[in-house]
Amino acid sequence: MSIRRLRTFIKVAEEGSFTAAANVAFVTHATVSQQMKHLEDELGVALFDRSTRIPTLTEVGKRILQKARDVVERYDAMVLESLNLEIRGELSFGAVPTSLSGLVPIALKKLQQRYDGLHVRVYPGLSIELISQVERGALDAAIVTKPIRLPHNIQYTSVAIETIELITSAEEALDDPIEIIRSRPFIRFSRRALVGSVIDEWLQKQRLPVTETMELESLDTIATMVSHNLGVSMVPRSCVPTPDILPVKHFKLDNGPSGRDIGLISRRNTAKAPLIDLLSTTLLDTVTSVESD
16 A cells, blocks of 8 residues: 555545645646545545545545554654654744644644654744745744635645634523624624634624624633623634633534634745644644544
8 A cells, every 4th residue: 555645645635625635745636536546446445425526535534534644654753763863953833822722732742752852932923924924934834724825835734623602601691692692792803813704704694793892812811801701702612622711601603604724834845844744743643632532
């Protein structure tokens, strides 16, 4: 079985289509399609449902995906060990504020424990700012909310999809989230952040008027304001949640905004690709370990 085909399979899953994977890998759509057909023949299973316009992973494909990641990771580790290479160096890494309380510190701790020669410097910022910094080389990589478009020299690896939820104080008596949004003071997630724009667009499409009292960028600050019953808010639910230390209620929104896709960006063909790949793998492992608990 070809490691190259497994890498392509993983890339298709991460990018969402054969075409997107082909663009990232600088090969043709036909090459990706042929590799996936050969992989399915080797395994004797259908990895993709091709009845839709864009092929999607089958249930078997989803199960094999994690196995494929494990195989590729072990292969890469074996190669590094056989070449007697030591992982060391420095990465400048940007992160959206919402990732700094759970995902990022846990992933960085794992990296530190495994590779004491690797040093990561963390710089917080909003997605649009971080994308610009990575593009011009001020940062090696960053975890951001996926925008509609990315610069052509930037590659993106999805790490998790975070749902948007409504949070209220523990004192909230109503149980209908739409009624709560209509009738309570609303603390808006900053529209300077991509996720804030997603929330704002959904409110407009639903024709939900809100009584805005604040517009804040920090998820921790929003949660604090909400816990003191100063308003309600719509926020992303972290893919690596931390224990609730503030008394807030969480409400699922039926037909709510599309989930926030957060992932790792870096420049194509960067010299630090091996270190960034390690960071990407560790971020994915952190999310996977939480989902399996």
